[in-house]
Amino acid sequence: MTKIAIVEGDGIGREVIPEAEKILRFFLPNAEFVKVELGFDQWKKTGSACSKENMTTLKEMDAVLFGAVTTPPDPEYKSVLLEIRHELDLYANIRPVKSESVDLVIVRENTEGLYSGIEEIGEDKSTTLRVITKAGSRRIAEKACSLNIQRNQNTPLVIGHKANVLKSDILFRDTCITVAESQNLPVRSMFIDALCLDVLLHPDRYDVIVTTNMFGDILSDACGYLTGGLGMLPSANIGENHALFEPVHGSAPDIAGRNIANPIAAVRSAAMLLEYLGMKTEAEKIEKAVQQTLSLRIVTPDLGGNASTRDVGENILAKI
Amino acid sequence: MTKIAIVEGDGIGREVIPEAEKILRFFLPNAEFVKVELGFDQWKKTGSACSKENMTTLKEMDAVLFGAVTTPPDPEYKSVLLEIRHELDLYANIRPVKSESVDLVIVRENTEGLYSGIEEIGEDKSTTLRVITKAGSRRIAEKACSLNIQRNQNTPLVIGHKANVLKSDILFRDTCITVAESQNLPVRSMFIDALCLDVLLHPDRYDVIVTTNMFGDILSDACGYLTGGLGMLPSANIGENHALFEPVHGSAPDIAGRNIANPIAAVRSAAMLLEYLGMKTEAEKIEKAVQQTLSLRIVTPDLGGNASTRDVGENILAKI
Ligand SMILES: CC(C)[C@H](C(=O)O)[C@@H](O)C(=O)O
Ligand SMILES: CC(C)[C@H](C(=O)O)[C@@H](O)C(=O)O
Numbered sequence: 001m002t003k004i005a006i007v008e009g010d011g012i013g014r015e016v017i018p019e020a021e022k023i024l025r026f027f028l029p030n031a032e033f034v035k036v037e038l039g040f041d042q043w044k045k046t047g048s049a050c051s052k053e054n055m056t057t058l059k060e061m062d063a064v065l066f067g068a069v070t071t072p073p074d075p076e077y078k079s080v081l082l083e084i085r086h087e088l089d090l091y092a093n094i095r096p097v098k099s100e101s102v103d104l105v106i107v108r109e110n111t112e113g114l115y116s117g118i119e120e121i122g123e124d125k126s127t128t129l130r131v132i133t134k135a136g137s138r139r140i141a142e143k144a145c146s147l148n149i150q151r152n153q154n155t156p157l158v159i160g161h162k163a164n165v166l167k168s169d170i171l172f173r174d175t176c177i178t179v180a181e182s183q184n185l186p187v188r189s190m191f192i193d194a195l196c197l198d199v200l201l202h203p204d205r206y207d208v209i210v211t212t213n214m215f216g217d218i219l220s221d222a223c224g225y226l227t228g229g230l231g232m233l234p235s236a237n238i239g240e241n242h243a244l245f246e247p248v249h250g251s252a253p254d255i256a257g258r259n260i261a262n263p264i265a266a267v268r269s270a271a272m273l274l275e276y277l278g279m280k281t282e283a284e285k286i287e288k289a290v291q292q293t294l295s296l297r298i299v300t301p302d303l304g305g306n307a308s309t310r311d312v313g314e315n316i317l318a319k320i
Numbered sequence: 321m322t323k324i325a326i327v328e329g330d331g332i333g334r335e336v337i338p339e340a341e342k343i344l345r346f347f348l349p350n351a352e353f354v355k356v357e358l359g360f361d362q363w364k365k366t367g368s369a370c371s372k373e374n375m376t377t378l379k380e381m382d383a384v385l386f387g388a389v390t391t392p393p394d395p396e397y398k399s400v401l402l403e404i405r406h407e408l409d410l411y412a413n414i415r416p417v418k419s420e421s422v423d424l425v426i427v428r429e430n431t432e433g434l435y436s437g438i439e440e441i442g443e444d445k446s447t448t449l450r451v452i453t454k455a456g457s458r459r460i461a462e463k464a465c466s467l468n469i470q471r472n473q474n475t476p477l478v479i480g481h482k483a484n485v486l487k488s489d490i491l492f493r494d495t496c497i498t499v500a501e502s503q504n505l506p507v508r509s510m511f512i513d514a515l516c517l518d519v520l521l522h523p524d525r526y527d528v529i530v531t532t533n534m535f536g537d538i539l540s541d542a543c544g545y546l547t548g549g550l551g552m553l554p555s556a557n558i559g560e561n562h563a564l565f566e567p568v569h570g571s572a573p574d575i576a577g578r579n580i581a582n583p584i585a586a587v588r589s590a591a592m593l594l595e596y597l598g599m600k601t602e603a604e605k606i607e608k609a610v611q612q613t614l615s616l617r618i619v620t621p622d623l624g625g626n627a628s629t630r631d632v633g634e635n636i637l638a639k640i
Contacts, residue, residue, distance in 0.1 A: 071484045075487065075490055079484060079485065082485065114450065114482075114485070114486060115485060119486070119487050119488055121487050121488065121490075121491075122491075123454065124453060124454045124455070125451065125452070125453045125454070125491075126451075126452050126453075126487065126488035126490070126491045127449050127450060127451050127452070127488055128449075128450040128486050128487070128488045129447050129448075129449055129450075130434065130447060130448040130449070130450055131445065131446075131447050132445070132446050132447070133444060133445045133446075134443065134444045134445070135444070162434075162534070162537075164391045164399060165399065165402065165434070165435060165534075166434060166439070166448050167395065167439050167441050167446065167448070168439055168441065168446035168447055168448045170395055170441075170446070171441075171442075171445075171446045192538060193537050193538045193540075193541040194541060194570070196516075196538050196541050196542045197541040197542055197544045197545055197549070197550065200520070200542065200545040201545065201549065214482070214485075215538075217482075217513050218512060218513045218516050218535075218538055220513075221513040221514060221516050221517040222516045222517055222520065222542050224517045225517055225520040225521065225545075229517070229521065230517065250514070
């Protein structure tokens with residue numbers, strides 16, 4: 001039996017995930033859904049944002065649907081999402097950017113780079129070690145190449161890096177080039193700063209973009225501009241044995257509790273989850289229903305509408 | 321006597337800088353202009369992209385007007401621009417983003433962060449040390465605060481950081497907050513990924529943004545989107561004793577030699593140079609002439625026109 005963890009987390013995670021969950025339950029009537037409580041609220045209650053049992057449960061699942069988690073003001077606090085990515089070795093963060101006129105995917109390395117966690121904190125000086133490995137670069141490049149082949153858009157794989165400043169990025173860039181060439185894929189290597197601008201000016205020139213962890217973090221938010229904001233962007237965190245699906249947006253405490261958060265990113269994350277389980281047709285049905293709801297302008301305030309989170313969710317489900 | 325170094329560098333640097341230089345000469349008829357040859361072409365000729373004598377000359381100047389330098393394929397090569405920033409301790413990179421509807425400034429820390437140069441390069445693993453110091457954070461925060469006061473826009477100082485992942489950024493963020501509070505300035509602290517998107521969606525909410533080195537590098541290119549591309553963005557690199565002014569764009573080998581590069585970023589950099597020398601009225605005259613040229617649509621192909629680099633430069637000069 002398929003086992004799915006449902007993690008609402010904090011803030012608007014508690015509002016958008018239930019809408020996505022309904023759709024998952026519709027397509028997976030026989031799956032087991034396991035609710036996992038973690039995040040800031042949990043940390044306030046128990047002193048731990050993610051317990052050992054939580055982590056064990058997540059590891060036993062076939063997939064995780066994840067909302068968002070608020071960062072508490074405690075400087076000792078470690079981000080739960082980062083802990084999970086690390087523990088489950090979810091090395092590939094796949095972030096499709098899709099709208100009427102845009103269709104590209106960011107493949108973000110999800111385990112190393114500036115997210116190494118190797119830091120020395122001092123009063124006058126603090127450092128973080130940015131770590132690039134050949135093995136890490138190779139596996140993310142392989143993921144990006146297979147996506148590029150699968151999508152078959154005849155657009156070169158773009159490598160985003162900063163090898164003109166970070167000599168460590170030469171390893172990343174060259175490993176990506178080697179992997180792509182071994183599969184006869186054309187590549188284009190770009191500096192991340194120039195890439196961030198060019199993708200906004202000419203999104204049609206891009207299909208699959210592979211980049212390191214922090215650069216991918218920033219690039220994907222910037223690309224939110226192409227789709228009308230973060231309320232639209234889903235993501236998949238994929239490893240060898242585990243997978244977690246989450247909207248790119250955060251817990252947005254400023255708008256939480258008002259039933260106005262856009263659930264589309266969460267719903268699309270559920271679609272990515274189904275595709276991961278082999279249910280591509282079902283995933284496409286969801287995307288079609290999302291498109292219809294958008295055309296009818298049944299949208300939340302971030303997109304200029306006045307529908308509630310629940311309205312949008314129920315409309316999408318009805319269209320399915 | 322005022323001494324100005326003119327560094328064209330490579331590629332379109334050789335085309336845009338002469339236009340900016342004409343304008344400087346018009347306003348500074350008695351200054352001494354010293355041409356300094358450095359960059360990739362120089363490296364090919366002499367094996368050194370920037371000689372010791374070059375560096376000494378630059379240090380003797382009141383200001384430097386700088387074009388752009390191409391990075392050669394040699395992995396041992398060190399960026400000349402970075403060397404100069406380092407040698408002249410040009411710690412503040414001031415990047416105004418201005419158009420009809422946008423008016424903000426990015427204040428980028430220019431000497432540390434990921435640009436530390438502390439790297440360990442290996443075949444299977446390479447690392448770069450990201451260094452944040454309290455002294456470095458303090459002086460850039462002070463610069464940003466004084467700009468914020470000077471511009472007097474009643475918009476809080478925005479601090480761009482990633483303290484939810486990089487504990488080292490807590491030092492940067494908190495130092496900026498302390499400096500701003502000591503001057504009674506309101507601050508808003510934002511995660512750099514969210515900031516990159518929000519500034520595109522709502523540029524009117526921003527006035528002065530202070531951030532670390534690499535984040536500033538990426539953010540300023542992304543903001544190029546707000547002004548029609550990098551051809552419009554000037555910058556100042558300012559230290560205690562030296563100053564260098566350069567367009568944000570690079571040497572653009574793909575369009576070099578065709579007299580089609582947009583000289584406005586270079587011309588505006590010259591205006592920043594004059595302002596630095598205390599000639600604010602003259603700087604404003606240049607900006608006005610740029611605006612007039614834009615309204616008349618005397619613009620290069622990147623802005624949809626068919627004027628040449630020289631056409632645009634001469635038109636701006638004529639309007640002055
Ligand atoms: C919340 C934060 C730790 C996370 C990240 O930096 O990866 C988020 O910004 C994201 O993009 O998933
Ligand atoms: C050319 C490169 C070294 C430089 C940088 O990264 O600072 C450039 O991108 C800039 O923004 O001035």
